Amino acid sequence: MRILIAEDEPISRRLLENALTKWGYEVVVTKNGEEAWNILQQENSPNLVILDWMMPGMDGIEVTRRLRGRQQDNYVYIILLTARSRPEDIIAGLDSGVDDYIVKPFFDEELRYRLKIGERIIRLEQRILNLARIDYLTGLLNRRAFMERLEAEVSRANRTRGDLGLIIIDIDFFKRVNDTYGHQAGDLVLQDFAKNLTEFCRGYDFIGRYGGEEFIIGLPGTNLEECGIIAERIRQQIETSHTSLDEEGVFINVTASFGITAMEKAYPYTTDKLISAADNALYFAKNSGRNTVKNYKEIVNK
Ligand SMILES: [Mg+2]
Known part of the structure; x- marks a missing residue:
């Protein structure tokens, strides 16, 4: 499965990329919200996305808001990466439409299992979409x-x-x-x-x-x-x-x-x-x- 990451901070970006690659994901790396948004508008862009909250220009919340505001065929599962750990910050983040969040600095294993949850939800969603699109008897499009x-x-x-x-x-x-x-x-x-x-x-x-x-x-x-x-x-x-x-x-x-x-x-x-x-x-x-x-x-x- 492909994952898009958007993180402006070089070291954190590198750590993320290394961890995801090690776990067998194909990683699309971006340095800010604009780059991420551009890629997410393309056909066949990743369905699993890790966005840093604080980025110069378009932040992770704004990317989320735009993603949720458009008509889309496939659901994009978003994990927000944040250095803010106060409950009110976390609630504000979740309220923007993200599916999950991870507080930086994160534990590798925690991120790994949260990604598995995301993958599970994306697969379920794709199965439901397929059921709605496929003619049951012949397997052709309905x-x-x-x-x-x-x-x-x-x-x-x-x-x-x-x-x-x-x-x-x-x-x-x-x-x-x-x-x-x-x-x-x-x-x-x-x-x-x-x-x-x-x-x-x-x-x-x-x-x-x-x-x-x-x-x-x-x-x-x-x-x-x-x-x-x-x-x-x-x-x-x-x-x-x-x-x-x-x-x-x-x-x-x-x-x-x-x-x-x-x-x-x-x-x-x-x-x-x-x-x-x-x-x-x-x-x-x-x-x-x-x-x-x-x-x-x-x-x-x-
Ligand atoms: Mg940042």
């Missing part, structure tokens, strides 16, 4: 988490004039699977389907379960043509694979229809515009006999 990610990717692509592909997929005649083999078999089919999607997407694509048997994939940096190639690859994989039930010799084959779109040139896009283009393409694929990939440019009004 609809809400997918939409959040898509919003972020759309605004990034608008900003950078980049490509962003979107694929919406619906399993053909899924109701028949449930009606014929039961819902448990239906769940197995959905799980296998999700595995196939994961296998045929790239590491930076993001995949969500959009509805019952509807799935959705965001493909950063991908234009319409590339999007079509990937969708077609997935379609073929789905068509040729099957879910086997425990009963001998029972295989369930499904096919799927694909609607694709991509952000190309006509910026700015909105998430709604992108979704509805893919949705219309999917509708067109359904009307074109299913088990096919259609993009929004192919839609023919009949």
Whole structure:
């Protein structure tokens, strides 16, 4: 786990760094509140932070106040380092929103165990966040988490004039699977389907379960043509694979229809515009006999 420290005093900073490194932490060292705040605003900054209270410029309390005041995905666990040990000082420190405090000079072992408490809380928090973001059956992103990610990717692509592909997929005649083999078999089919999607997407694509048997994939940096190639690859994989039930010799084959779109040139896009283009393409694929990939440019009004 990575820990950020902010301490203006060189000797104390060195002691902290040495101790943390010895205990196996990866340490990001800063000398004041400004440096710490700059790093904490970056993506993937440490979730565990040790802040000295008294620092020139922005002090530890101010960094805490700013951290607590922003919208954040992950909780940052803050330990305040202070030379002040009077109860009223400690209360003022805790009141600012820190999780814990350590009085300087500190005992190594005490700091070590307090860090373990922090780690435990961060892990718990990450587990809860994951539970809230992941579709229980398939392990993919749930609809809400997918939409959040898509919003972020759309605004990034608008900003950078980049490509962003979107694929919406619906399993053909899924109701028949449930009606014929039961819902448990239906769940197995959905799980296998999700595995196939994961296998045929790239590491930076993001995949969500959009509805019952509807799935959705965001493909950063991908234009319409590339999007079509990937969708077609997935379609073929789905068509040729099957879910086997425990009963001998029972295989369930499904096919799927694909609607694709991509952000190309006509910026700015909105998430709604992108979704509805893919949705219309999917509708067109359904009307074109299913088990096919259609993009929004192919839609023919009949
Ligand atoms: Mg200081």
